[in-house]
Amino acid sequence: MTEPESESDATTTILPLFPLQTVLLPGTKLPLHIFEPRYRQLTADLVSGTVPGREFGVVALRSSLTREVRGLDQLYEIGCSTVLREAKRLPDGRFDVVTQARRRFRLRELDCVSAPYLIASVEWVDDDPPAPSGGMADCLATVARAAHQRYCETAWRSEDWHAPDPDTTLAELAYALAADCLLPLEDRQRLLEELHPLRRLRIACRLLTRETGFLNTLGAVPLPPGELTDLSRPASLN
Template sequence: MSEPEPESEATTTILPLFPLQTVLLPGAKLPLHIFEPRYRQLTADLVGGTVPGREFGVVALRSSLTREVRGLDQLHEVGCSTVLREAKRLPDGRFDVVTEGRRRFRLRDLDCVSAPYLIASVEWVDDDPVTPSGGMAESLATVARAAHRRYCETAWRSDDWHTPEASTTVAELAYALAADCLLPLEDRQRLLEERHPLRRLRIACRLLTREAGFLNKLGAVPLPPGELTDLSRPASLN
């Protein structure tokens, strides 16, 4: 597969849309098992080049009871685009794919009729600029990494998690820390929507500290990531 096209200077674009019962964060890998006919068609269009850059949008459903999306009110306003990295077609027409979260968007309009799958008009969401903070960013990053380590040492075996690279930017760090952690959908959505990198990092630090405290009090840990039920499996939208 060729690499995606460079990002356009335009602030809005049209994206195929994949509603899920989870929140995708920029930089995170998202494996999907594609079984519904409409998303088989989307995958075929991604693989075949019909969809530019092999990029589509992932957005969280507001209710787990939703079976058919008819309007914007059923979806969270901010989602994350993702780029198809791997695709394996199975003998019965299903696909196993791996995608990677790329950039945030805000939903502006929804087209439910032009294609078998949803199509959205979106506006890209950028971070607010970070002003010089006299070392605050570095100190906050250190505290957040420590909170991440405490959570992961409580929740996972040593080979089930990793420390983000030292080169990870402040803007990327909250997303990288959250990638190893089982946070509720609402908390992940809050991280996705926060546009100020330092506030986002503070939020991640508080969430990881809270979750580590819960695990300690309960005296229980979640299943390792590889043994968890596939949280990325879409709701039945038939």
């Protein structure tokens, strides 16, 4: 397996791939319970250093009915790499792991036969160069943070969410705001694919405002994030 290229290098590299029924956003943490044999092997390879940098790719499945990935058409084109931070091997061979999402990629080719798990050729995806925006960016960031606070105060108990750090960059802010919120897969994928930081922040603001309106109208709140364990489990790909 080749060493991942630097983030500034636009050439392709090779990553192990973990399809999920969710979208991973850069900077966020992803806990996983690893039970399938192929992904137990992937975890073992990550822990042992067989996979360079302990980095692998997470990409969303286009259909919840998918049980075996055979081609690129079954996956969204843009995914996010993540780095293994913690791994606990259980007595029966399963793993509980925590990973930290790192950088976006575009799928180029899929290899279904060289390893027990999927391997992909990917190209790293960077944001477009930011255009001068004056005070617009600061104003938008303030509005988006306020939308995030309204959503979280409606949906969660105070201990279930936190405001992003004040020094969070414009490029990272939309991801940080969405991390505490339960958004449909398609909306999270839209955020992941948006290459312009200001547009991405506008999208996040609109989505949070919309979801807060839904919660107020329905008079219901979702389960706390810690209780939504099934969202981080992969579809059965046996």
